[in-house]
Structure formats: C-alpha cells, structure tokens
Amino acid sequence: MKPIKLVMSAFGPFRGVVEVPFSELGSSGLFLINGDTGAGKTTIFDAISFALYGNASGENRTTDSFRSDYADEDEQTYVELTFLHRKKEYIVWRNPNYRRSKKRGSGTTEEKPNAILTMPDGSVIAGYAPVTEAVTDLLGIDWRQYKQISMIAQGEFLELLTADSNARGLIFRKVFGTQIYDSIQKKLKELSNKLKYQCEDIDKRILQFLDGISCSEGNVSKAAIDEWKKVKDINQAEKMMELLSVLLEEDRAKYHTKKKENEHLNIEMAKKAAEYTKAEQVNRLLANLKQAEEDYQKLTLTAEEMKREEERYALTEKALHIVKPAEDAYLRIKKEAANLAADIGKGKEEKVRLEEQLKLLLEEYRQKEAAQPRVSELTAQISRQRAELIKYDGVAEQEKQKAILEEKKQKLEKQIACLTGRKADLTKEQTEKQAEQDQYVNLDKDMVLCENQLYQTENTIKQLNKLLTDIRNLNTESDVLFRVQQDYQNAEAEYRYQNQEYLEMEARFFREQAGIMASNLEAGKPCPVCGSTEHPSKAAITGGAPSEEELKHAKTKLDKAHKAMAAAGAKSENQRTKVGMLADALQENAAVLLEVDVSVPTSDV
Template sequence: MRPLKLVMTGFESYRDKTEINFEDLGKNGLYLIAGDTGAGKTTIFDAITFALYGSPSGTDRSVDMLRSHFADENTPTVVELEFEANGNKYKVIRNPDYERKVRRGNGTTKEPASAVLTYLSEKKDPVSGLSKVNEAVQTILNLKKDQFCRIAMIAQGSFQKLLLSDKNEKGKIFRELFHTEKYERLQSVLGDEKKETKMQLDELSMKFKDALSRIEISETDELYKDVNRIKTSGYVDGEDIRILKEFVSKDEKTLTTLLDDISKVEKEIETINKNLQIGENRKKLEEQISYSQKLFVSKEGEKSEIYKIFEAANKRAEEIPSLTKDKNLLESSLSLYEEIFNAERDLSELSTKLSENLNSKNSFVQAKIEKENEIKDLKEKFESLKNAGENIISLDAALEKNQTEKKELEEIEDRLDKLASEDSLLNLALAAFAEANAEFSRANASYTEKIQLFNLEQAGILAETLKEGMPCPVCGSIDHPHLAAKSHNAPTQKEVEDAKNLLDSISAKANKLSLDAGNKKGLVQSLVGNINDLLSKYFEGVTARDSDLAEKMNSKKKDNENACLEIKDSLCKEMEAKKLRESLEVEIPKAENEMNKISEYISKLDIAISSEKAKLEADKKNLLEKKSGLKFSDYNSAKKELERLEKVISRLNSDVEDADNAKVEYENFMAKIKGEIEGLEKELKKIPEVDVEKLTSEKNKQLNIKDSLNSQRDSMNERKGVNQESVQKIEVLLPKISSVNDRYNMISALYEVSTGTNRGQGRPSLETYVQMHCLDQINRRANLRFKTMTDNKYELRRRIEDDGSELGLDLNVKDFYTGRERNVHTLSGGEQFQASLSLALGLADEIQANSGGIKLDAMFIDEGFGTLDGDTLNKAMKALEDLSQGNKLVGIISHVDELETRIPSKIYIKKDESGISHARMVKD
C-alpha cells in the first residue's frame, strides 16, 4: 500500500485546504517531515488512518475531536486520500460528524459522518457508507487498523519501552501487539471452570454424606452391623447399595405385617361396636316407651277442660240468629244514614262558601275605597305636572351654548400656549439674526479693507512680474528703471477672493435668518390677532398681551363650569318630571279600569250570596225531615254499631269452630299416642338383651392394642420413607459424583498446563509461551538490521535463566566482542535507539509476513533521532536507506537540523500565529 495524494480540509490544526502529493516524492527513498513540536507533523498520518479506517491512529483522540477548532460554519471537515495497493489505485473521501451552516436561512445543522471509496483503475461501482467502506478497505489492504498502525507508523518511544520494560510490562505490550489476551482469557476461563467444578463436587459430596447420615437403624435390626459400617465409613460401593436396599426391603415387610395386625384388630372392634349398637337401640326404645306413656297420662287430664269449652261455645252460638237479624236490618237502613251524612256535608260546604263570599265582598269593598283614593291622588299629582318638560328645549340650548363657550375658552388657552412657544422661537431667531448680522459687518469690513489694499498695491504686484526687456502691460516700455514697491501687508488675489466668498456666505446666512425671523414675527402677530378676536366675545377691552389674562381666563372657566352644573341639574329634574307625567297618563286609566272590575265583581258576589242563603235554608229544612224516626243520630254511629254486630257474630262462629277443632285434635292425638306405645312394645320384644359394660371393656382393650400397632406402623413407615429416599439419593448421586470428579481432574490438569504449574514452578503459561514465540520471530527479523547498524557487534536474544529455563520475555544483548550476553539496559543511548528501531522494523516485517503477504510500500518513522551522535545517526540512516530501496518510500518525522541537509525531499509543517498548520513540499 502506498499513499499517492492526501487532501485535508478543516481537519485538526489544518483549517484550510491542504494538499500533499506523495507522488512528487518518487516511488522510493527517504523524505523528511520537519517542523516544530506540535506543528502538526503526526496529524498527516492521523489523516491517512482516518481516511482508511474512520478513526485516528492514536488512542488519545476520538473521532469527535478531529474537526478543526479554527474552522467556521462554512468550512467542511473532510479528508481525501488517493492510494495504490496491489497494482490498483483507489480514492477514499471521508468526513466525521460536524456542525455546518444551513444552506438556506440562518443557523446550523449536523453534517452526518460519511465515506465513499472509488476504484480509480477498476470498473467497479463506488462503495458508500461507513461500515461498507471500512470493510472494503480492510479487504484491499488485508490489514486491520491496529496492524496497519503498527507496521506503517513507528511511534516515538514506543519500541524503546518494549526494549527496556520488564517481563510483566512486555507481557502487556505483546498482549496488545499480538492479541494474546485470548490465551489469558482461556487461563481465566479454565480457572473459573475449575472453581465451579470443585464447588459442584463439594456440593454433591455434601448431599451424599447428608443422605448417608439420615439412614435410621436400630441395634435390634438384623442388618445393624453392616448398615452401621457403611454409615461410619462414608464410602459406598455396589455391594453396600445391595445391603441398603435389602435393609429397606425388610422394613417394607415389617410394615406389611403391622398393617395386617391392625386390620384384624379393627375387625374385632367393628364386631363389638355392632353389639354395642344393639344395646343402644334397645335402650332408646325403652326410653321412648316410657316417655310416650307419661305423655298419655298427662294428656288424659286435659280431656274434661276441652269438652267443657266445647259445650260453652255451642251454647253461646245460639245468639247468632238474633244478632244476624239486627245486623241485616241495620244494613238495609244504612243508605239513608249515608244520604243524611252527604247532605250535612254539602250543607257545611255551602255555609263555608257563603262565609267566604261575604268575606270576599268585604275585601273588595275595601279595595274599591282604596283604589278610589289612589285615583284621586294620581289625578292631583298629574294636575301638578301639567307643565312638565316645557323647559327641556331651552335648557338643551343653554347647555349647548355653555359647551361652545367651554371649547372656545380651551381654544384660547391652546392658542396662548402656542403664542408663548412662538414668542420663544421668535426671540431665538432674532438673536441668531443679530449675531449673523454682526458677523456680516465684520466680514464686510475685512473684505473692504482687503480690496482697497489690493487695488492700491496692484502696481507693486505688476512690478513683481516685470523683467528687463519685457514690455510693461500698462505703458509698453521695455525699460523699468523705477519699479513700484509692494507692501508686505498687501493681500493676494486669492485672499481677496476668499474674503469675498466668506462675505457672500455670511450674507446668504444673514438673509436666510432675517427671512426666518420675519416669518416667525408675522406668525406671532397673526396669532395675537386671532386670540384678540376670540377674547372680544367674552371680555371687554382685554388683549392677548394683558398681564392678568390668565387670572381672568381661570375665573371665566370656573363660571362656565358652575353654569354647566346648574343647567344639567335643572335639565335632569325637568326630564324626570316629564317622565313621571307620562307614566301617570298610563297609570290613571289603568287604575280606573281596575276599580270598575272591582265594582263588577262586588255585584256578582251580591247575587251569589243571595242565592246561597236561600239554598242553605231549604237544605236545612229537608235534613230535619230525613232525620225524624231514625234510631241513631248520624251515619258514623250507625256504621259503628253494624261493625260491632259483625265482630260479635264472627267471634261466636270462630269460638265454636276452635272448640270443635280442639276436641277433634285431642281425640286424634290420644289415639296416636296409644298406637305408638303398642308398636314400640312389639319392636322391643324383637331386640335381644346384651351386656353393654362387658362389651365396652373389651372394646377399650382392643383400641389400646390398635394404638400401639399404629404407633409402630407410623414409626416404621417414617423410617422406611427416610431410608428409602436416602438410598435413592445415594444411587443418583454416586454416578454424578464420579462424572464431576472426572471432569474436575481433567480441568485441573488443563489449568495447570495453561498456567505452567503442572510440574511445579519454572514453566511458562500458555500466553507467555505464545508471546515468547512471537518475540523470537521478531528478534530474528530485528537482528538482520541491528547487526548491520552495530557492525555485527550485537544481537538481541531472549534471556535464558541460570537454571536453563526459558520463562519470560526479558531481553539480553549478545556482545560478539566479548562473547557474552548482558542486559539490554547496559546499552548506551544510541545503541538502545538502534535496538528499538530494529525491533520496530522487525515487528513490521513479522506482521506483514503474517497478513497474507501484504506489501506496504510506505512507512512513517517518528523516533528520537535528536539524541544520536553523528556515527550512530549515520548507521541509522544507512539502515533506513536500505529499507527504502526498491519500491518503499519512508517518511521520517523529525526536527533534527542535520537530517534536513541529508534528506533532499522534505515536507515542512509550520503553524502561523493563529495556530493553524500549513504544509509545504521542498525537493533539493
């Protein structure tokens, strides 16, 4: 891979569009990227890495930090890179997220990150989209970003750290370089798996011991010795399982025997219970017979009372026919009582209505009197208001005149205010004119003096221009023996003209001010005339310039306001009187109409009262005739007597019925009791006699036997359940324990191998072993250059411990002059630089070799050349020149002055005063 052209805009410290054409540097050799610290040299490699992979080369900056702080809203942040790989050319354009100005209107918007890859030498469609472009670039280069950064850029100080760090620090560096963290993760996973398997094994063993300890056994048991041995040993084999199962089986047989014994006892108890039930049934029958006999004797004593009541009720029933006859007669006459009741009610209602009409008449007569008085008062008030409203027109006219006067007085005041303002303006105009006139007088005197002096000195001025042999413009003589002398105070013609221009300007100004003052004076005089005309309507001999005019105006205004209030009050009273008179014109006819209606109603009441009185007398007479010959005084009395007769008849009938029912019920009950006693006595003869006390004693004996058997059954059942469960658990746990134990042994062995502890100390872990192999490969490639740079004096070697073990990643250097190895820390500063550079180049070679044969035709080296002496620098440059042979172009990032003289091709990076970076390519 070779970069061809890089274009940066708004990227980090490069605000302006900056183009670097790497093709101008050729296809191989060295070139220098020079500039002060912080000028932006390494940013070039950041831009290349960002264009290819979407992020900068280092880990200390994120993508959102790439936009230049110097870029304004109209400047984009974009990187374009043309590069060559495997004989084909490509172009990638990429930008991060950034804020830009909206295309229409004000404000900003976010420009989303984007990327486009174009195939310049192949007929393929461009690839767009961040992830798709990243994937395509990785496919083209066959390198991931971290691999590219390791082999394309040798960062400052990074490989000296690798050279001098201890083995633990080297382990961390190699883990990052060769991604050996997967081997460390494998060690961690195996360690976790070992712990987890050990926990599983401990848990299963605990469950096994618990199940074994829970087995219950008695010293009287046949297999006590064998089972107790198994429990004590804590170990179980196949024979032990058979013994435990046999032990559980014997418990099952014992339990079956106990269940049979319990069943026999329960049957014996059931037989006793049946005999006891026979005795209980006989006892109940005897008790029922005794109760029924006592009840029969008790009820026989009630017979005489029941028959006595029966006879008395039938005797009283003989009165029912006579009472029924009286009831029927009263029912037949009840309608007449009802007629009398209705007549009395109607008579009462008529009397009430007559009374109400008489009261209504009296009320209406009183209302008529009051209405007549009301009409009289209304007519008198109407007569007093017959002239109301006649003064409204004159009062309106007076009010309008008053308002006109008020407006004119206010207008006079407004004009007086305007007169005062115009007086001030006139005084200012007159003062300005006076000053301009004085200035004109001074300018005029100056001009007059200058023109007089100028005219007087014209001969002297003319003489100044004459020369011998030149004719005089006045007399024509060419001889000028006596030239007129010019005064030193004489003005020039320009001075005269300037004085004339100034005089004209001041004159124009004075004339304008004079005209302005005249206009203002005319306006003031016109205002005074208008004000005097208005004042003449309300004041005699008063003018606008009178000193007491304000006092007179205030007095006049106050008189106007008082007059206005008086007019309005009179007008209001006049309108109210008119409104009252108009309302009386409506109310008087209305009141008279109401009085006529009252008179008509009184007449109608008189007719109704006369009719009601006549009807009342006739109804009273008719009622007296109906009442004659009746037994009761009114309807209610007759009704109450009828209800009393009905109740007496009903009660007598009910008493007869109740007495008859009681007699029949008694006879039936006595017959029933007698029959029950006879039936119970027959049933009692069928039941045999039993000895209940003896049966009860035997039952208690059998129950005790049953309780004892049940207790034995429960204990045996519980023991059998616990033992059976424990044996089943042991059978299940044994194969699991064996399987987990096998797995634990296997994982423990793997873990010890991965950590190097399988045969005690002194062996590397799996990750360290892989890193040791990688370091050996890098050393092999690095020594090709290191030996050249040191004239075959040194070679890097991985350290071998005194006991011959190769445990770590520490480095030694083989000194071929002494034939001995020593620690790399003993190298001088320049030698350490050579070793670090060799390691870096060896790493780059190793990564390229393991990345599918990818060839990187460009490289950046950012190492500390400033610390090297001349000889060491020459050897380092020789190694780099050898590296750049063929098709490899190597860029050295440095600010060492000597390199500028040695390397002809240079890219100078410089920051201006604002901090903005600029790049310039120079080829000597």
C-alpha cells in the first residue's frame, strides 16, 4: 500500500482542511516528516490508520479525541486517503463520532461515525464496519498487524521485536502471502502422520501373524523361527516370509498325501457301513421269526377254549332272537297301564274340584237374582243425578265468566282514567319543552363544539401525560449516562496513569539497554546501532531499570486499562446516543404539543 494524498479536516491539532500530497514528495518512497512536539507529526499517522481501520496508530489514543479543539461547531471532521495497492487506486473517506451544530435550530447534535470506500472500478462500499472489513481483506492484514509492520507507533516497536515466533510468523505469512505454503506443510504433516500410523498398524499385524507360525520339532526351520520370535524384528519379515513359504510347500505336500489317505479310508468306511447295515437287517429278521414262533405256541394252547366260547355264543344269540320281542311287548303294555292309572286318578280329582265350584256358582246366582229389583232402581236414580249435575256445571261456568268480565271492566276503567291524567300531564310537559326548545335554539351547535373541545382537551391531556413519562424516562437515562460517564472518566484516568507508568518504565528500560550496549563498545569497532567507530560519549548504566518481564507485566496492565477504557467509552457513547434520541423525540413531541389550539369557545351555553 502506497499513500498518494491525505486530506484532514478539523482533525487533531489541524484546524480547517489540511492536505498532505505524498505524491509530490518524491518517487523514492523515503522522506522525513519533521516538526516540533505537538505540531501534528503523529496525527498524520493517526489519520492514515484511522482512514484505513478506524483506529489510531497507537493504543494510547482513542477515536473520540480526533476532532480538533480549534474547530468551529459547524465544521466537519473527516479524513480522506488516496492510496495505491497493486497498481490500483483506492479512495477511503471516514469521519469519527463528534458533536456539531444543528443544521436547523439551535444547539448541537451528534454526528455518527461513517466511512466510504471507492474502488478502482467506481463501485462504492459504505458503512463504518463494512469499509474496515473491506480494507482488511484488501491489504491482507488487520489493524494490529498493520501498526506493527507498516506503521510502528512510538513506544510500540518493542512489541514486534519481543513478539514470539508464532505471532511474527503469522504476520510475515500474511505480508508475503505464504499462507498457502503453511497450509500445504500442515496438510503434508497430517498425511505423513496418518500414513505413519497406518504403517505402524500394518507392522503390528504382520508381527502378530508371524508370531503365530508353528512347525514340528524335527523341521529344519524350527530353530530360525524360534530365534526370530525372541527378537520379533520387523526388518527380518522378508526372511520369515521365505521360511513361511517353505513351510507352506511342505504342509501342502503333506496335505495332498493325507488327502489321498483320507479318500481311501472313506471308501473302506463306506464298504464297512454297507456290510453293517446288511447284518442289522438279518438280525431283525431272526428276531421277528423267534417272536412269531412264540406267538404260534400261545395260539395253539388257547384254540380249544375259543371253540367252547364260540358254541356258547351261538346258543346265546339264538335265545336273543326268540325271547327279546316278547320281553319288549310286555314292558310296553306295563308302561301304558301305569300311565292310564295315573290319568284316572287325575280325572277323579278334577271332578271333585268342579263339583265344589258348581255349588259356589249356584249360590252366587241365587243371591243376584234376589237383588235384581234394587239394582234397577239405583240405576235410574244415578241417571237422574247425572243429568242435574250437567246443568249445574253450565251455570257455574257462566258465573265464573261473568266475574272475570267484571274484573276486566274495572281494570279498563282505571286505565282510561290513568291515561286521561297522563295525557294532560304530557300535554303540559310538551308545552314546557317546546318553550325550552325555543329558548335554546343553538344548543345542538354548542354541544357539538363542546364535545369537540372535550375530545381535544382529553387528547392534549394524554399527550401531556406521555410527555411527562418521556421526561421521567429521559431523567432516568440521564442519570445512567452520568454514572457511565463517571465510569469512563475513572477508566480514562486509570489508563492515563498506567500509560505514564509504562512510558517511564520503557524509557528507563531502553536507557538501561543502551548503557549495556555501550559498555560492550570497543574503540575502532563499529557501533551495531549507528555504525560509528568512534564512541566519544557512551551511555551509562543508570541502575534501577525494570526487567523485561516487569515491562511486559506493565504492558499487560496498560492493555487491560485500555480495554476497560474502550468498553466504558463505548458504553458511555451508546448511552449518550440513547439520551440524545430520547431528548430529540421529547423536543419534537413538545413542539407538536405546543402547536395544538387549546382555546375554549366563548359561545353562550
């Protein structure tokens, strides 16, 4: 990256617009920026670093301090850098966060940080963070690496010198674009380790298999195999493989011999098995013959007894055909006689019951015959009473209807009288209302006006309540802003203290280092710093200087204090933005509310 032109407006100690034309200072790329303390030398480096990355060139300066103290309230603060990178021109414009005069009205407002990057093809990237990210991708290094290798700020050169090899390697790889070779080296190392592990695994398996080789005691290779098993050297695996091939050939020849012997034995076994099967069949036939002879002897002994049983069976069957029909007929007649006797007994009992029932019915009939005249008389009397009752019911119903009608008549008369009085009252009320209506002709119009005014008043009250709530919120957030600003001031004071401590320790450390180097200078030999062979005024060892470890510890404390200050500053800035937005919104709402017409109509009501 080569700077071509730098434009600063109300930046640092510079008031107004200041332009630094680097292209007019020569093409050699080496020039000196000279000036008194506070003249703005470091500001030029801060401007370049801020334009590219949004940060100062050193860690002891913050972006909220970039606006010039000599700038007018309406003057704009920004930095514009034109630079070449790989023979292509880029323009980056960036402004910090600062307060300026309002364009409308009085007071000040906050100008938000912003950035614009113009590419060689004319395309534009806008936004504070997007521009920083684009510049980092373009240059290949971030802000911390940039200020270590391209723009080393005062007091920070030691960081690059004392950085460990990993940090320096990362920086140099990004600068010279050798990350791909580092990636290839890592990939090759991973592949090498993987193949190494695979080879070790294969060696273990080979040793395991070779350890399982066995042979007979009389084999000529027995001694060599036993000797190898004692050491288990993988480098002698080929020799063992040759011995294993010999053993396999010997085992293969023995296998063929044993295979032929086995085939011969299988044929003999098949023959013996056939003979054994035939012998078993003969033995079974002999056993069956012996059993048949024993059964024949038993049957011969029982033949006469069976003959006598057959004769007795023939006689029994003959008797069965003659006696059985007669026995069945006798049993059937006996069963029918028993059933008939039972039916006769039941008939006699039924006859007795019917005779008694007949006597009761005859007695009842005689009694009814004697009471027949009285029944006829009572029947006629009942008919007469029913006819009289029907007439009486009709008269009673008419009396009830009459009473109901009389009651309705009385109610109607009362209603007529009440309605007549109500009519008079309504007539009188109508007259009075008409008089009132004539009196208040404009009442509807005034009511509409009052309702509109009431609605406006209620709306105004709601807006005032909302305004009061916004004021309370603004007061609460303002209190929070006051606290976070106090925290920022404390963090800034701590940072300034740690920075002063570190700078003093660093100065004592370098003076001590210069004294140590000067003590080793010899007359006539060049100085490793300036190259001079004459040393008229050597630096002395001061004593009491901090060690490198103490200096690093102080640097750690300084970084911690800077981070705390940056975090407190960001928190304070966010809270200040929030309070500003609440105040602007409150002011706009108040302005709108003050424009509302809250006058009361003076019409007579």
